[in-house]
Amino acid sequence: MLSYRHSFHAGNFADVVKHVVLVEMLDHLTKKDTAFEYIDTHAGSGLYNLHSEDAQKLEEHTNGIGRLSIEAFPELARYFEVVHSFNTPEVPPSMLINGLNIYPGSPAIAQFFLRPQDKGWLYELHPQDHELLVNNMRGLRSACKKIKVQCENGFDGLNALLPPRSRRGLVLVDPSYEIKSDYDLVIDRIASGYKKFNSGMYAIWYPVVDRHTIDAMEAKLLGSGLKNIQRFELGIAEDTNARGMTSSGMIIINPPWTLFEKMSKLLPKLAQQLSQDDKPHFKCDVLAPE
């Protein structure tokens, strides 16, 4: 039984980097009229109330989205536009956390971009989060009428969907890694997906709880022969052997050509702003060339 609930973590520093990259990729895909498919293998519940009991328990958003502003980060205008679009102006200021009441998850962010010609596939295995996701997505006014929410294993769903009929697509693989074999499984499934659809964009999120695990994951990915891979990682503290996530990142296969330059300017700034020890920790590199 899965115990991870993203509602405890929504809007934290890891979500910020993940969603900034996601916004950039979706924005890029919508620059052409040609249809694309968005596949979210680990969708979560879609929308998160920052005043919920879960969110208030750890208050992780206060060290993420809560420490950012459009004034300090004008380059994140599109990301802020998306995030704020899920917040209604009627909410009294006393209920707002840095101007927000709701933080959107990856399915809601994707829904913002999906057009009538596109398709979305959302997988969420936790029964309660699946039910919340269905309701949250139903409540959004979407231009795209082809968004499917499944209570199924996203790794298996991915295998069945590739290659997408449109031959354009973005796959987000964002597990909680509470099952340790997920570190290996992610690479296995991406590598086999890539064999069927090598022009697709893939985004893999990872947490740095134990650096050796991430080094092994990266080595396995590079050993699988995939090309055109970039990595964007943000840390809020130095690596540690103690329990807890100190950094997290996104590995992108076939990134939009604008992404690297954007992230190389943004990550040092974000690291400075969100660091808990006043030492910026970030990685911005090409893991495999085109």
Ligand SMILES: C[S@@+](CC[C@H](N)C(=O)[O-])C[C@H]1O[C@@H](n2cnc3c(N)ncnc32)[C@H](O)[C@@H]1O
């Ligand atoms: C990190 S959260 C997802 C957050 C979301 N992608 C976002 O950015 O807002 C991971 C989610 O994956 C779900 N999950 C875990 N294993 C799964 C699997 N094999 N298939 C589908 N969902 C799974 C968990 O219940 C959890 O809600």
